[in-house]
Amino acid sequence: MTTTRQCPQCGAEMAETAEGLCPACLLKRGMATKTGSGSSGNVPVLEEIAKRFPQLEILELLGAGGMGVVYKARQPQLDRLVALKVLPAEAGRDPAFAERFTREARALAKLSHPNIVGVYDFGQAEGLYYFLMEFVDGANLRQMERAGKLTAAQALAIVPKICDALQYAHDEGVVHRDIKPENILVDKKGRVKIADFGLAKLLGKAQADFTLTGTQQAMGTPHYMAPEQMEKPLSVDHRADIYSLGVVFYEMLTGELPLGRFQPPSAKVHVDVRLDEVVLRSMERDVERRYQHVSEVKTAIERVSVVGAIPQGQISSTPETVARDLLPKLMVTAMAVLMGGLTMAVGVALAVFAILSESPQSGQFWGWMGGAFGCLFGGGGALIGAINSYRQIAGAGDLMTEIGSNWLDRVLGGYALLGGASVVAGVVWSSLGSAGRYSMLLFGVIVVGQSALFWALRRPYRVNQSKE
Amino acid sequence: MADTGQRRDSVPPGARQFVTTRWTIVLTAGRSDTMQARVALEELCQTYWYPLYAYVRRQGHSPEDAQDLTQEFFAKLIAKHYLGDVDRSKGKFRSFLLASLKHFLANEWDKARAQKRGGSQTIVSLDAETRYSLEPADEVSADKIFERRWALTLLDEVLKQLREKYAADGKGKLFEQLKVTLTGERSTIPYAEIGARIGMTEGAVEVAVHRLRQHYRKAVRAEIAETVAGPEEVEEELRYLFAALSL
Numbered sequence: 269m270t271t272t273r274q275c276p277q278c279g280a281e282m283a284e285t286a287e288g289l290c291p292a293c294l295l296k297r298g299m300a301t302k303t304g305s306g307s308s309g310n311v312p313v314l315e316e317i318a319k320r321f322p323q324l325e326i327l328e329l330l331g332a333g334g335m336g337v338v339y340k341a342r343q344p345q346l347d348r349l350v351a352l353k354v355l356p357a358e359a360g361r362d363p364a365f366a367e368r369f370t371r372e373a374r375a376l377a378k379l380s381h382p383n384i385v386g387v388y389d390f391g392q393a394e395g396l397y398y399f400l401m402e403f404v405d406g407a408n409l410r411q412m413e414r415a416g417k418l419t420a421a422q423a424l425a426i427v428p429k430i431c432d433a434l435q436y437a438h439d440e441g442v443v444h445r446d447i448k449p450e451n452i453l454v455d456k457k458g459r460v461k462i463a464d465f466g467l468a469k470l471l472g473k474a475q476a477d478f479t480l481t482g483t484q485q486a487m488g489t490p491h492y493m494a495p496e497q498m499e500k501p502l503s504v505d506h507r508a509d510i511y512s513l514g515v516v517f518y519e520m521l522t523g524e525l526p527l528g529r530f531q532p533p534s535a536k537v538h539v540d541v542r543l544d545e546v547v548l549r550s551m552e553r554d555v556e557r558r559y560q561h562v563s564e565v566k567t568a569i570e571r572v573s574v575v576g577a578i579p580q581g582q583i584s585s586t587p588e589t590v591a592r593d594l595l596p597k598l599m600v601t602a603m604a605v606l607m608g609g610l611t612m613a614v615g616v617a618l619a620v621f622a623i624l625s626e627s628p629q630s631g632q633f634w635g636w637m638g639g640a641f642g643c644l645f646g647g648g649g650a651l652i653g654a655i656n657s658y659r660q661i662a663g664a665g666d667l668m669t670e671i672g673s674n675w676l677d678r679v680l681g682g683y684a685l686l687g688g689a690s691v692v693a694g695v696v697w698s699s700l701g702s703a704g705r706y707s708m709l710l711f712g713v714i715v716v717g718q719s720a721l722f723w724a725l726r727r728p729y730r731v732n733q734s735k736e
Numbered sequence: 737m738a739d740t741g742q743r744r745d746s747v748p749p750g751a752r753q754f755v756t757t758r759w760t761i762v763l764t765a766g767r768s769d770t771m772q773a774r775v776a777l778e779e780l781c782q783t784y785w786y787p788l789y790a791y792v793r794r795q796g797h798s799p800e801d802a803q804d805l806t807q808e809f810f811a812k813l814i815a816k817h818y819l820g821d822v823d824r825s826k827g828k829f830r831s832f833l834l835a836s837l838k839h840f841l842a843n844e845w846d847k848a849r850a851q852k853r854g855g856s857q858t859i860v861s862l863d864a865e866t867r868y869s870l871e872p873a874d875e876v877s878a879d880k881i882f883e884r885r886w887a888l889t890l891l892d893e894v895l896k897q898l899r900e901k902y903a904a905d906g907k908g909k910l911f912e913q914l915k916v917t918l919t920g921e922r923s924t925i926p927y928a929e930i931g932a933r934i935g936m937t938e939g940a941v942e943v944a945v946h947r948l949r950q951h952y953r954k955a956v957r958a959e960i961a962e963t964v965a966g967p968e969e970v971e972e973e974l975r976y977l978f979a980a981l982s983l
Contacts, residue, residue, distance in 0.1 A: 275919070276920075284871075284872065284884070284888055286888055286891035286892050286895060287892065287895050287915065289891075289895075289915065289916065289918060289919045290919050291887060291888055291891055291981050292978065292981045292982055293918075293919035293920075294891050294918060294919055295887065295891070295956075295974060295977055295978040295981060296978065297918050297919065297949065297952065297953070297956075298952070298953055298956035298957065298974055299971075299974050299975070299978065
């Protein structure tokens with residue numbers, strides 16, 4: 269019925285039009301920064317870049333933002349992938365920039381840390397300032413958040429790595445000034461890398477550049493900025509990074525930004541209450557009341573939960589790591605089944621003993637009761653433990669989920685104790701014959717052993733389960 | 737204004753601008769059903785109802801059913817505000833609207849069918865089916881048609897606003913002639929020719945085109961801003977809609 273025309277501009281089929289105009293072209297026009305074509309402000313074309321960097325193979329555009337444009341490239345001689353970051357052309361127009369650039373770039377190049385994106389080279393190529401950096405094959409935290417692949421447990425594992433990087437940088441006298449989810453990368457192997465260190469200062473991107481229209485991308489989303497950074501952008505110190513980290517942490521845990529009067533993380537998600545303090549103290553408006561060093565943040569987090577497994581990005585899970593987590597999970601399942609089953613079996617045995625023994629009526633009754641309860645609790649504990657562990661194994665795609673949750677731990681332990689206690693009680697009340705004495709001995713050992721085992725297993729596998 | 741530095745819809749001190757858009761008004765009102773929020777929501781629905789209608793039709797409902805259904809949905813939405821859902825979405829009006837409709841279809845349409853409220857405002861216009869019959873007959877899914885139609889509704893709205901703006905300045909004819917420069921590059925559109933038609937020099941046309949494009953860009957972003965939670969989401973929404981049209 270409707271004849272589809274082809275847009276002369278973009279070649280797309282115009283099945284529908286907005287007042288006779290190609291909608292795709294219209295939207296594209298809405299996106300362009302400058303109303304002219306080409307030249308400054310816009311993203312340089314791949315060919316232009318390739319011409320200026322003949323020693324590189326420009327592969328694709330990775331992203332564009334206020335801090336410049338990043339390309340994925342290859343160094344043929346070294347046969348490695350690199351990231352080429354080209355600063356906005358306007359940056360180069362400031363005559364004082366050249367000197368600042370060299371100074372800052374040298375400082376950045378000196379930063380050598382496993383959690384900081386490394387700088388290989390920097391300079392100027394026909395008027396465009398650039399950095400040649402480590403290529404990180406992965407996603408940034410923003411992308412991971414959006415894909416819904418960030419659990420609280422992962423957040424707890426990532427943040428200490430960020431702290432390491434930040435503390436190192438601060439020790440070297442470099443403040444990041446723009447910590448936000450877009451700048452925190454996680455590669456396919458789960459390594460955390462922070463990007464764009466110090467660029468905010470280099471480019472002088474203070475508040476002046478934030479406008480509603482006219483920017484290509486949300487510029488340094490002010491939400492992550494420390495209050496003192498917004499008021500006096502030039503006089504901030506390393507503690508501004510701590511504030512930003514707090515905001516990022518909050519967002520990772522709850523999925524939301526801490527706006528206005530916000531709720532503490534434990535009120536929104538199943539996380540340890542002690543994390544509230546960490547987050548809130550990081551985000552103290554008064555600089556003096558904030559953590560004074562990033563290492564303090566890290567220590568505080570580590571005190572809250574001991575994380576057993578190494579964090580993995582949700583990009584892929586390698587077979588080794590699945591196996592690594594599977595083994596302890598299987599072990600605990602087996603333990604739970606064993607212990608519970610044992611209690612159950614022993615409870616049954618006790619009941620049988622009591623019935624068959626020549627002990628007085630009341631003793632028989634209590635022996636029977638003790639056996640029955642032991643059976644119930646022991647069996648129940650075993651069942652719950654087995655089911656829970658199976659759930660974890662079945663959901664092994666999410667490698668950060670550890671065994672059980674706090675309350676489940678307690679239930680399991682409680683069941684075990686009750687099972688043992690019931691059995692013991694039964695024994696005490698039943699016959700005081702030799703059978704009873706031996707049973708008592710045996711069960712005492714079992715109860716103590718069970719309790720000790722569950723207590724021991726709880727410690728490394730205590731978890732902060734996140735609300736999905 | 738001390739706390740507004742943290743609010744998503746405010747722009748930091750540098751720009752000295754406090755931006756309120758319709759969707760941010762609705763989001764900010766949250767649970768409290770203020771008159772302002774209700775009006776804002778209603779206005780949004782007035783503009784963007786058609787994509788929903790198209791979605792419902794593409795799901796297989798008859799024209800009559802679709803008309804009733806969509807109207808009923810909007811009546812309910814505006815009356816009850818779906819307060820709880822608005823709270824949690826904190827995202828874009830577009831996603832919120834579609835999600836609410838899906839929820840409505842799944843859970844509430846049966847009940848609502850029995851007692852049609854109608855609502856005081858007719859959102860779904862009577863020519864809805866006429867418009868729908870003009871849709872391309874290909875097998876685009878309901879979700880896709882919703883997205884595409886949303887993008888087109890947005891563009892229609894923006895162009896309408898621009899035309900009205902130019903007409904108010906007595907430049908209606910100019911707008912009609914220059915409209916085409918919004919999609920084309922200079923090489924394909926001879927400015928001299930346009931100039932001849934409206935009695936302007938080529939240079940003047942160039943300036944006028946530049947101005948039109950600027951106004952257009954502002955208008956597009958402003959209109960998108962009406963439907964998202966904060967200025968930082970405008971770019972993302974633009975790209976999303978562009979992708980929706982391209983596929």
